[in-house]
Amino acid sequence: MTAPVRVIVVGGGCRGEGHSHYASIHPERMQVVAVADPRKFARSKFQKQHKILEENIFEDWHAVVEREKFADAVLICTPDRLHKEPAVAFAKKGYHILLEKPMATTAEDCTAIVEVCIQSGVMLSVGHVLRYDPLIHKIKELIDAGVIGDVFHIQHLEPVGFYHFAHSYVRGNWRNEAESSFALLAKSCHDIDLIHHWAGARRRGYFTVSSFGSVSHFNKENKPPGAADRCLNCSVERDCPYSACKIYLDGVKKGHTGWPVSVICPNSFPDIESVTEALKTGPYGRCVYECDNDVCSNQVVNMQFEGGLTAAFSMVAFTEEICQRKTTIYGSKGELYYNGREIRVFDFLTQRATKHTADTNTPGQFFMSGHGGADYHLIHAFISAVANNDPSLIRSGPEETLLSHLLVFEAERSRLESRVVHCGDTKHN
Numbered sequence: 225m226t227a228p229v230r231v232i233v234v235g236g237g238c239r240g241e242g243h244s245h246y247a248s249i250h251p252e253r254m255q256v257v258a259v260a261d262p263r264k265f266a267r268s269k270f271q272k273q274h275k276i277l278e279e280n281i282f283e284d285w286h287a288v289v290e291r292e293k294f295a296d297a298v299l300i301c302t303p304d305r306l307h308k309e310p311a312v313a314f315a316k317k318g319y320h321i322l323l324e325k326p327m328a329t330t331a332e333d334c335t336a337i338v339e340v341c342i343q344s345g346v347m348l349s350v351g352h353v354l355r356y357d358p359l360i361h362k363i364k365e366l367i368d369a370g371v372i373g374d375v376f377h378i379q380h381l382e383p384v385g386f387y388h389f390a391h392s393y394v395r396g397n398w399r400n401e402a403e404s405s406f407a408l409l410a411k412s413c414h415d416i417d418l419i420h421h422w423a424g425a426r427r428r429g430y431f432t433v434s435s436f437g438s439v440s441h442f443n444k445e446n447k448p449p450g451a452a453d454r455c456l457n458c459s460v461e462r463d464c465p466y467s468a469c470k471i472y473l474d475g476v477k478k479g480h481t482g483w484p485v486s487v488i489c490p491n492s493f494p495d496i497e498s499v500t501e502a503l504k505t506g507p508y509g510r511c512v513y514e515c516d517n518d519v520c521s522n523q524v525v526n527m528q529f530e531g532g533l534t535a536a537f538s539m540v541a542f543t544e545e546i547c548q549r550k551t552t553i554y555g556s557k558g559e560l561y562y563n564g565r566e567i568r569v570f571d572f573l574t575q576r577a578t579k580h581t582a583d584t585n586t587p588g589q590f591f592m593s594g595h596g597g598a599d600y601h602l603i604h605a606f607i608s609a610v611a612n613n614d615p616s617l618i619r620s621g622p623e624e625t626l627l628s629h630l631l632v633f634e635a636e637r638s639r640l641e642s643r644v645v646h647c648g649d650t651k652h653n
Contacts, residue, residue: 229610230294232258232319234285234310235301236266237490238483239324239351243299246603247274249587254607257295260285265491289313296320297610303397304404308333311348315340320347322606326413327625329405331633338622349606352414352620352628354549356601358582360418361619363551363562366580367422371569373557378422378535382415385546389521390466391484393541394442395508399517407519408435408639409632412539415549416635417620417628419527419535422553426529430648433631435639437523441542447513454509456500466512468503525635 228251233240236259247254258280259270267281282288285302289310297320300310308328314321321341327334327350341348354360367375384393398404398411408416452458455468464470476485476499485494488508492498503509521541528534548564559570567580586597602620609617638645 226611228253228255229607230255230257230296231607232256232260232288232295232298233270233301234260234288234298234314235303235324236261236263236270237301238487240299240301241266241269242599243301243322243603244270244274246600246607250607253611254603258282258288260288263491285310286313289317293318297322297606300324304410305329308337311337312340315344315346315348318344318346320606320610322349322351322603324351325353326405326409326632327629329409331630334626334629338626341622347606347609347615347618348622348625349602349609349618350620350622350625351602352417352625353598353602354414354418355421355598355619356605357598358584358601359562359565359567359580360598362567362580362582363553363560364422366560366567366569367424367553367555371558371571372553372555372560374531375422375424375426375553375555376533377554378419378533379552379554380415380419380535380537381550382412382537382539383543383545383548383550384411384539384541386465386542386544387471388484388546389541390442390512391471391487391508393519393521394466394512394515394517395468395510396487399515399519401518404519406636407521407539408437408523408525408636409629410519412523412537413629413632415537415539416525416632417625418551419537420628420631421624423529423533423535426531426533430646431527431529431631432644432646433525433527433635433638434644435523435525435635437520437539437639439518440521442512442515442517442521444513447511451511451513453511453514454503455511456503456509458511464512468509472499472503472508520639523639527631527635 231254233244233256244256247256256274259267259276260282261267262283270276271281298314299322300307301324304326307323311321311323327337392398393407404410448460451460455461461467461469472485472488476494476496481494488502488506489498523539525537551562553560558572561568568577570577584597586600605617609615634645634647
């Protein structure tokens, strides 16, 4: 039996904690040997869960890279704007890297990360978790098998979810571009990555992209008459679907202490007292119409690749379903539809429909929610790649991920400049 892959976790928030849970399920395959996080509560939680030596508990990741290399890989789960520096530093040190998406918040920083990883000979896996969803992977297999012939159009929808958007993109960490990044990059870069992936060889060469989007509804102009600046003391809170009391306090009263409640109490266990205090003083208790949010709440991206292949992506905040993507792919021999739960393929020749499913094969105790079990398959693939020294096991490697990121930046440039952008996929123009 080979020794478990030793990993360092940089950033002990939701994503870092979720990925690390793999070590609790498969201690023979992965061992968390160190954690770096500025929050004492997060460090203590990691130390207890993974029995990390005191000497390997760090407030700052810089202290980790100052030491001789003592692990095989690093999981970088810091905020978006704090990705490049640790990624470059750990790559130069020889660590294989699992980097949360987006890679970085500028095209130049994304390119620099990829170049350093290639020069250093380390594996880079970017957290494009949807690539590892068994059903979404099945879509690529069906396309490559030619079941719908030549692909000519892709429609892809991301319904963010009304309270998810309010939590993350109005009150939360991704609400303000200057503090994080624009919404298309922060929320939907792996949706654009999927379209880029499904396009296959057709994405080579030059392509065109246009995009439109705006901040809708969540602004001062739409604040209800009589509404307060905070939900706890608001006279119209009961009639507001975005009430922080409904989203957080009602949840913890019912015993729900996971996401999103866990996010608003980063330094303590979420209970009625700590959640109430967070809503009194923290950002998550603010009225959604009085926040400093400036990222798009709805956006469309239109793309044209070689051979006339077109694609249309829509991201919208105002939905019942939360991140249950819907995709229709139109080909010369048939039509493929995906609703987040199953795939349906209609054959033009037989005029019959066939349904396809996929086994997620995800341990029930792997607690990360959403993504159809793909979170488990993402970390499993990365650990397998490192253990076997086989980068082919990584579906979201450096070069292709960089290309799809550059497409995202070009789409946002189109939105900001109100024009169609013509570009190649081999360099950032």
